[in-house]
Amino acid sequence: MDKDVSAGSKASPLDRLGHLALGLTLLAFGLGHTEVIDGVSAADAVTLATYVGGIALFVAGLLAFRDNDAFTGTAFAGLGAFWFTWGVSADAQVSANAAGLFLLLFALVALTLTAAAAGGSTLTRTTYALMFVALLLLAIAQFGDSDGLAKVGGWFAAGGGLLAWYGATAALANWPTALPGRPAGRGVTAAG
Template identity: 65%
Template sequence: MDNDVSAGSATSTSTLGHLALGLTLLAFGVGHTGVIDNVAAADASALATWVGGVALFIVGLLEFRAGNAGTGTAFSGLGAFWFTWGTAVGAEVSTEAAGLFLLLWALLALTLTASSAGSGLFGQGVYGLLCVSLLLLGIASFAESGGLAKAGGWVGAVAGLAAWYGATAALAKWPTFSGRAAGRGVTATG
């Protein structure tokens, strides 16, 4: 009897990671927009902690195990971000500390954007939009600007939709914006 446990295929773990990232980003972004009554970004903290944090971090580790350092770094790093953000919601911190937190994590998103050059809309696009969202939210925190925070929320929601669509396209073999249908040698990232 074989006691080895498979980490799953790279496509399945990558798709799961993009779904987790997409749903978390969408909830986080919509919460910042104020578009739904009585729903704030803080309401996404449980989703951010468990889906965006723990699940995404585990998927990142599985990606590392499968030899995919790029997606392993992305999912593990973003899992750490979401877990930290989700568990810190409600903590007493200054607006400057919150802004600095967001700007520092925007650096991770910038690194992910640069490292995913050539991966198409669902790789570089999602990370680029995440970077812009975190920059806007960080600056909004420093400036105490609700309008800028809403703009950052909308950018985050669009990033979440893009990540969700990329993962869904990979599972459903829907067309991607690369001109090919996902599932024919094309992953959720392009």
């Protein structure tokens, strides 16, 4: 994506599809952890995570690699592997520490994507940063058996999901993705 001017001008169709899949999955996963909707838990996001977040995102990553887009390929294939693994193993009986370790390892993947997106759009960087914080909080919640911390992590995940969804929507609709710059005030000079 370009430098926050308009997500629609240079975003590839794979980028749009991938961020839409990531956004919907992360939003469902996050809202499930918040338990803000009565009767909806993170376990209810398993099917969406497996097929949309897992398979669709992974395939979008492979196609991005085919197009020589290493960042997008790495991001989408890696996150597709995360969602697919989480989705198919949701019913598995594992210890809280094993679940926490899984989330912590993928928090590190999200941190890597945040750092690697430094030259990209603010929406993309912020989406991955929110995902990192969410997975880190959810991992700590697993290690410490803290429902309250899991809910906070869920809100970070939901926020990241909304940003990814907005980014994909903005790319399709040619909406702007950055706030207008503040003009230099009196006595302030802009370096060029």
